[in-house]
Amino acid sequence: MPEPLFSLRGVVKRFQGQEALNIARLDFAAGQITAVEGPNGAGKTTLLQILALLLAPDQGRLLYGGQELPHAGAQLTARRREITLVAQQAYLFDASVQRNVAYGLRLRGMRREERAQRAAAALAQVGLAGFGPRRARRLSGGEMQRVALARALALKPRVLLLDEPFANLDTESAAVFERVIAGLPAEGCTVILVSHAREQARRLAQRVVVLENGRLAA
Amino acid sequence: MPEPLFSLRGVVKRFQGQEALNIARLDFAAGQITAVEGPNGAGKTTLLQILALLLAPDQGRLLYGGQELPHAGAQLTARRREITLVAQQAYLFDASVQRNVAYGLRLRGMRREERAQRAAAALAQVGLAGFGPRRARRLSGGEMQRVALARALALKPRVLLLDEPFANLDTESAAVFERVIAGLPAEGCTVILVSHAREQARRLAQRVVVLENGRLAA
Amino acid sequence: MDFFVGGVARGLRLLASLDPEVYGIAWLSLRVSLSAVILAALAAVPLGLLIGQNEFPGKRLLVVVFNTLLALPTVVVGLVIYGLLSHRGPLGGLELLYTPAAMILAQAVLAFPLITALVLAAVTTLDSRVAHTALTLGATRAQAAWAVLAEARFAVLAALAAGFGRVITEVGAAIMVGGNIRHYTRTFTTAIALETSKGDFAQGMALGIFLLVLALAVNLATHHLQMRWR
């Protein structure tokens, strides 16, 4: 097996003293789709936030590409720019859909025309072509979810972390999006997918990790 | 057929001039479970908000129990107290779970002990026994969704409007909650259910209504 | 700088002294400013909520107007209230000029736009689902408004604290309509103005320190209120 993309070693995360995650050893291979399953409160979102470098573990080590992660500063930002999380309840900025989808590109210094082009392509991918000028926070639930997905896809990240991406999507969009995800590994993108839509997840994933009470289930 | 619980006649709702809902004629029978389906942006949430008396139609009439609805004031509140909506992205108050679940009961002037009892029962129903003292806004996505459901169930409403209630629920909780819903008509509760989990919805519902572009699909 | 260090020490000694004149000033300041803030809040909080929670034509203009009224000079408010209450003014018959009641009125007018603008901002920044959630759980409009305030309690209390700070530190309106009459309408700020005009800077500082300690007590009390709000 090649060098894993993420390696967790003895990672523990507590909230108010309560253990939410405790993973002795877990690796994620590059270029694969891994599904993470488990009941509510198992620690799936917590795991994704740690992998997204948004939450620091209280204990243990997280290696990315075999390397320790910087604690802060420009290097951490550089790592974060390879990874993108679509959160379980994604937040859309109070701005146009276009601006939301182009936000990450703007941060990366991409020129305006290129940004517009990429944003439009990402919106088309999720079936929201033409939604650019609409105010993001006034969309329907499924439309918002799709904007969040487009916003992540537009970045063409090395790692895509998806937390319940199918929630609120209509059946047709879910199917479309399933095809999009399935195609990502071929483009070199590693996907880690949390979903209660078990069938969909199992269809997509090369590997399934099950969490229970913050720990890996046997 | 007995008197319908809700009757919509020529109901139109626009957002920024755009038609989001346009329903020539639609009735919901009392004591039934009705499923509402349709693609993202079809107007399902808009319809539920109108039925919850949170949104006033721009045009047309909504009858409840065969009667016109008061525009505001104590009478409107009285009607609203028979109906409860669990929103697509439910908002939990920044307080304890207990307080969230008991909130509606407190508004109805229920005594403290009775409130506590009912809230505990509702939490147990959704598998969150013992979660009362936790801060609602720090729960996991599925846990939050279940608190929102418990908060509505605690009110024992005459009409329960559910907008994607299964999103974020783990498979076991979803099954439990399906049973809870299935039992509601026997208690005299009318349920209108919006869900993209088509199988689940069809299993539960006596009737399916399909929306498309704000209109009833044939 | 000697008056600075000396003033702080004197302020603390003043606190300990239990001097009836100074405590009288403290009590009046507190009474006038708290009354003014409460009076203003009774109108400003509902108004801020109303503007913040609804969309209507002219809303933006209204917001700009309230933000502008934050720049209402205290002396101008003092002048207008003076003009109203003067024995030549339309309300002269009430004989309110140079009484604490007049000061409360003037300070309430000052606090009103500030509290309105800040509550409005707080409510606008808040998650828009709060009111609907309360309503569908059976709240009346007033109860839903209360729920909104409760969710924004941190910012609402900051708005009230800002209003309180505004009026307890202001001197222009208080002196104009109160008159800075010893043992009657002399507040901390008018007393400080008097002492500095006398050239007794250390006494001015001392009174200022006393005032800050008083404000700290008020804010600690409000903080406890906030902690128990839910």
Add this chain to the structure above:
Amino acid sequence: MDFFVGGVARGLRLLASLDPEVYGIAWLSLRVSLSAVILAALAAVPLGLLIGQNEFPGKRLLVVVFNTLLALPTVVVGLVIYGLLSHRGPLGGLELLYTPAAMILAQAVLAFPLITALVLAAVTTLDSRVAHTALTLGATRAQAAWAVLAEARFAVLAALAAGFGRVITEVGAAIMVGGNIRHYTRTFTTAIALETSKGDFAQGMALGIFLLVLALAVNLATHHLQMRWR
């Protein structure tokens, strides 16, 4: 009340007159107060964000302290800055006393706790997911902070407007460290104080009206800024 109506009319005539002395006062007021707010905001906005976005022991106490500092009397700030800048004070060598620079400094000190407390409140009321969203889309910490401000822009601008209102209406600090010197450190409020002390209430009102018109212009400009922020 005649001075009231007369004052308003005179204020509008003053605006139209283009009288160089009054316009000089307007320009100085604007320059001093805007500089003070910008100076204060440069420290207060980041600090408010920092406190609001992080959890740490002592946070609540810090919030209470800032809410208390809202009750910092202008005269006391004036006294402290005066003590620092006085020839006998530690910074006397800078020769800043009785200059516009001294007024900017004093007003910045006044605006600082207000802006901090209000930005803090705004950020606390805001949806907590904003910063994480920006970060995961590739923002640096500074860019994420900017995203938070942008989402809370309405309340942040209200905080700045409140700070501006606080300093452009205050008179105690400006007169203490500026000295109300004609053609040099005379602002609207010190001029109003002077005119009312002369008994010319109508002129006081007139200047107040002028000041409000100026504040309206500033707020309209800020409003346009806000509209274009995103």
Add this chain to the structure above:
Amino acid sequence: RLVLATTTSTANSGLLDVLIPAFSKASGVTVHYMPVGTGKALAIARACDADVVLVHAPDREKRFVAQGFGVDRRPLAHNYFVLLGPPSDPAKIKGLAVAEALRRLAQAKAPFLSRGDNSGTYIKERALWKAAGVKTDWPGYKEGGRGMGAILTMADELKAYTLSDIGTYRKYKSVGKIGLAELVSNQDLLKNPYSVMMVNPARCPKVKIKQARALLDFLTGPQGQRIIADFRAGGQPLFWPATPTKP
């Protein structure tokens, strides 16, 4: 620049707006004058934050000089204090000698509004009560703690008696703001002398001795005294020069 800390009466009457530009024109020196009142003016001077002070409280000035804070104190001008009251004059003091008038006020327990600050006017008022042998402890005797103009407005509203300098009173009267009448005036006891002095350069090295002296010379010299004599507000003289000028 030269910093002049001054009483409010000289500045508010407009006198300095004439005097100072004349000096600046003659000498080329910029003077920043700050109307702050006697008490604060002396405090500022003590902190070395002014070069020249113009005040009206002879006893305090003498002490100020004796303590080494000021030097070169010179008489500048004088005018009069006046006892004012409601035109109906319920205590019947009109035209009386000052001491007698004050005793009447006390007997009648008439409302009296005092400055209650450390202004020259207040110091004068205290001296007058003392000379009249009256204790001011009846409830109608109130301390307003404000500037002269504000006290006039208040006394008018409260229908109280008060002591004022003639300049501020005339000015207020001329703008038509107050109904207070001049009841006791023009007595030697009521004289109100203004002086100027330099802040002691031996204590305050920043003091601009040459320019300050030039200002003192100008103000107390023929040109300054002439301007003071000619100064009119509402057609009436407000100040009488210390050195009577020949016409």
